[in-house]
Amino acid sequence: MKQFIEAVQKKLNTQFTQDRRKFLKVTGIVGAGFTLATLMPDHLAATESEETVASNELNAFVSVSSDGKITIYSANAEMGQGIKTALPMIIAEEMGARWQDVEVIQSPINQHKFGRQSVGGSTTIPRTWNQMREMGASAREMFLSAGALIMELPISELKAADSMISHGSGRFMTFGQLATLAAKQTVPDPKSLKFKDRDDYTILGSAISGVDNLALTTGLAMFGIDTQLPGMLYAIYHKCPAIGGRVISANLDEVKATPGIIDAFVVKGNNNVRELLDGVAIVGTNTHAVFKAKQALLVKWDESEASKDNWDELAERGSSLHGTRGSDVVINKGNVKSIFDDPKNTTLAAFYEYPFVAHLCMEPMNCTANYIKGNHGSKDQLEIWVPHQFPERSRSVLQSMFGVKTDQIKFHQMRLGGSFGRRVYSEYICEVCEISKRVGAPVKLTWTREDDIHHDFFRTGGFQSVKGAINPEGKLVGFEDHYIGTQINGQPVSGSRFSDTEFPLQNIDNVYASKTMLDIRTPCGPWRAPGSNTTAFVTQSFLHELAVAGNRDFVEFMLEILGAPRWFEKGNIRSLNTGRAAEVIKLAARQSGWGRSMPEGSGLGMAFYFCHAAHIAEVAHVSVDSNKKLTVHKVIVAVDVGPIINMSGATSQVVGAVIDGLSTMMAQKITMQEGRIQQSNFHDYEVLRMPNAPEVDVHFIQSDYAPTGLGEPALPPLAPAVGNAIYAATGHRVRKMPISEEGYSF
Amino acid sequence: MALYNLTINDVKTQLEVEPDMPLLWALRDILGLVGTKYGCGIALCGACTVHVNDKPMRACTVRVSDLVGKSVRTIEGLATSTTLHPLQQAWIAADVPQCGYCQSGQIMAAAALLKSNPNPSDADIDSAMAGNYCRCGTYNRIRSAIHSAAKAARLSYDATQRDVGQERKV
Secondary structure, eight states: OHHHHHHHHHHHHHHHHHHHHHHHHHHOOOOTTOOTTOSOTTTTSSTTOGGGSOSEESSSSEEEOTTSOEEEEEOSOOSSSOHHHHHHHHHHHHHTOOGGGEEEEEOOSOHHHHOOOOOOTTOHHHHHHHHHHHHHHHHHHHHHHHHHHHHTOOGGGEEEETTEEEETTSOEEEHHHHHHHHHTSOOOOGGGOOOOOGGGOSSTTSOOOOTTHHHHHHTOOOBGGGOOOTTOEEEEEEOOSBTTOEEEEEOHHHHHTSTTEEEEEEEOOOSBTTTBOOEEEEEESSHHHHHHHHHHOOEEEEOTTSOOOOHHHHHHHHHTTTTOOOSEEEEEESOHHHHHHOTTSEEEEEEEEEOBBOOOOSSOSEEEEEEEOOOTTOOOEEEEEEOOSOGGGGHHHHHHHHTOOGGGEEEEEOBOSOOTTOTTSOHHHHHHHHHHHHHTSOEEEEOOHHHHHHTOOBBOOEEEEEEEEEOTTSOEEEEEEEEEEEEETTEEOTTOOOOTTSTTTTTSSSEEEEEEEEEOOSOBOOOSSTTHHHHHHHHHHHHHHHHHHTTOOHHHHHHHHHOSOOBTTTTOTTSOBHHHHHHHHHHHHHHHTTTOOOOTTEEEEEEEEEETTEEEEEEEEEEEOTTOBEEEEEEEEEEESSSOSOHHHHHHHHHHHHHHHHHHHHHOOBOEETTEEOOOSTTTSOOOOGGGOOEEEEEEOOOSSOOOOOSSTTSTTHHHHHHHHHHHHHSOOOOBSSGGGGTOBO | OEEEEEEETTEEEEEEEOTTOBHHHIIIIISOOTTSOOSOSSSSSOTTEEEETTEEEETTTSBGGGOTTOEEEOGGGTSOSSOOOHHHHHHHHTTOOSSOTTHHHHHHHHHHHHHHOSSOOHHHHHHHHTTOOOTTOOHHHHHHHHHHHHHHHHHTOOTTOOOOOEEEEO
16 A cells, blocks of 8 residues: 555656646746646646657557556546546456556547447446457557567467566566567457456456546546636526526626626527527636626526426326326236235235436536637637537537537547436537637536536436235235336436336236326436336335235345246346346345344345346345434445456445435435426535445455446445335335435434 | 735735635636535535635635635645645545545545544544535545544654745736
C-alpha cells in the first residue's frame, strides 16, 4: 500500500508541474502556489493530446513508450461503474503488463477504431470481455515476436510477464526496450490468439483502486460540468413544467436587464422530449447570473397539448384492476383455474404498488458545446463536451437538426457524475448546441437541480395483482400475475417490461401472466435495472407470502421451486440457470446464519433475483421498533457473475446497489399533478444518508462462466429482502413502496 | 459589482462579483476551481463543502461578500505542494469513489471533522457526515477511510508545508 501511495504522489507531482505550466500559458494568470486543480480542465478530461499517449501503438487500445510506460485507452463512458479501471485490467492481464506501468486514458470517440462506445444495461463487461482479451493477447504476441528477434531465441521458449519478455536462461528484455520493434510486428490473426488460464492471473481478481482516484480526490477537472473553454458563456434552458407545453411569450427584456445576462431568447423546439422541447434560453457570464435570471423569468405557456398526468388518478386506475387479468397475455401454461379452484390448495391474492422515482444523479444534466459557423466556404463545426452514456447516439439527431454531416461533429467523452440510465437521451445536448449556435460562442448549459428533477426520464410507477396457490404439502403449484405498467403513444416505457421468463413462470407448471399498459405522458427511461427493480419487489415478496401461508422455510421453498440444476436456454447468459441460483441462495443463507432465532422486533429476510445475467441472493437483517423505526443492520449478498475482474470495483457496485435500493424503497416517490412534477430538490425528495447505511457483506461465487456486469443486478433483490425481513420482525407485510407511506422511517 | 478581498487556498485573492454571488460560482466560474461541485444549491447535499476559517461551509449558499478577510480552503488546497492530505491518501487506498462527484465535498467535510476531532468514533463520523449525500452509496468506505486517515494523521502528518503569501487578482 505504501508503494502505491508513493507512486501516486510521484505521478501527482509530475502532473502538478506539467499542468501548472499549461495553465499559466493558457490563461496568463500569474501566481505561484496554485494548488493542484488550478489548471485547464482539458488536460485530464479531453485526453487526446499526443504527449500523454505512449509512443508506439500496438493496437487501437495499447501503446508503449521506450521508457516502459504503457498507455491503455478506455473507450467507454465512466459513470461510477468502474469500467475505466476494469477493462484496462483485462488488457494488462493478457499482455503480461505490470499494473503500475499502466496509465489509462479516455479514448477519443471513434467507433470505427474502438468498436461500440456505449455503456448501459450492465453489458460492457460481457460485450468487451473477448475484445479486451484480444487486445492484450495481441500486444503480448507482438512483444514475444520482437523479443524472439532481438534475443535470437525461439518464441516458444519466451514468456511475457511483469512488463518483460523473459527466457528460462534468465535473459530478459523489458517492454520499454522492445516497444519500437514490437509495434512493427505483424498484428496476429485474432483467431490465433490464446488467452491465459485463470490460474495464471496476477491482475484480474485483485482489488485495484480506480484509475481516476487521484484526480477525483484532489479536485481535478473530470466531469462534463467542469468543462471550461476560452470565451465560454453559461446558460440555462427553461422548459414548461408540464411536459410538452409550448412557449407563447416571455418577459425577455426584463430577464436581459438582470446583471451578467448577455442574451435571452425563445427556442422553438421539435416537440420531441428526447431532442428539443420549446423553452427559453438565458445566456450570461456565469452560472449564478443565469440561475438568478431564471427566477425573474415569466413565461406564458400553451399547455393545450401538454401532459395532464396525475399520480393519484393513475394509482386509482391501477388499483381498480386488482384481481383482474390484462388483455395482453404474456404466458398461459397448464391450467391455473383448476389449481385455484381446487379446495385442497391454499390460494392467496395480493396487490403491489411502486411509484415513479427520479435518477437524481449528483452531477445535474449539463453539456458544453461550441458551434462554429463556417465562412468563406468552410463548413460549420460542432464540438461537444458531454457526460453521456452513449455520445454517438446523438450524432444523427444533431445531423438532421443542424443540417451538418458526421465529420462536422466532434464529441469529447466526459466523466459522468452518476447516470443510472439517465444520460442516454440527447435533449441536453440538443439544447446547448442550439444555444451555442444562436449566440455564436462556446456555451456551458447547466440544469438546476430543480430542472434535473422536473425534466427527468423517470423510473415508471406501476402495479401488480398477483395470485398464488400452494398444495397441502406446501408446494407452489399455481402462479398468476397481472402486470400493470405504463405506455406513451402505445409504446411501453423502458421500465414497464414483464416477460414470460420472469421468475417463477418458467419453473412451475400452472402459470398465467398478462399485462395492461396505462397511458401516460410523463417521460420515463431506464433506471438501474429497469423492470427488474420493481418486479423483484413484487414477486419475491409475494413468494415469501406464499411460503409463510404454507408454513414453509423460504430458502427451502425457493430451492424447491428452482428444482434440479438446469440452464433454461443453454449458452444464453440472459437465461436463468437454476443451479447457479440455488448456489447463491444457499451461500447467502449460510453467511447470514439463516434459520437462527432472532430477538423480538428483529428479523431476517431473503430475496433472490436473476437479471442482467447475474444470479444474486440477499439477506437483510433488520429491527423495527414500536414507532416503525427501521434499522437495517446488515445485508448479506451472494453473487454469481462469473470470475471477478476488479474485486474492489465489483464489491463497490454491490454495496452501492444495496444502499441505492434501500434509499429508494424508504422514501422516494415522484408524483405529478396537471402534468407537473411535484418534487424539486433534496428537501422534498429524501435520500439515505451515512447514519442509515447498513453494513454490506458481499460474497462472490467465481464460477467458470464468462464474467458479466454488476452495475445493476444487485439492486432488485434489496427491496424484497428488506420487506421480507420487516415481516419476519413484525408480521406486517410491505406491499407498497416507498415504505415511508406506511409509516416506516430510519 | 464590487471588489472583495479574501484568501483562497492561502492566496490573497481579489474578486469582482455581484454581492449575492455564492462562493461556489465564484470558485468554479471566476477562478476555475471546479473541484467544488454544484449538487443542489440549497445546502442539502454537501457536494460544495469547503472550509471557511477551518469550519465546513456549503459554498452554494455562502456569499462572497460575506467572506471578506476570511480564509477559504477548497479541495484543490487540501494537499500541500508535495504531500496529499491523509484523507486523500486514505480515499485512494480504500478506493472510495464510484462516480466521484460528491467526493470533494465528502473529503472537505471529513477534513473539518478531523481538525476538531482527531479521533472520531463511528457515531462522530456519521453525525459530521450526515449532510453529505452520496448517490453511489460509498458511505461505508468513507467511514473506514476517515478512520484510517485519522490514525495516519495521528502518527505523522505535518501540515505546515504550504505555499503562503501569494497574491492573485481576477
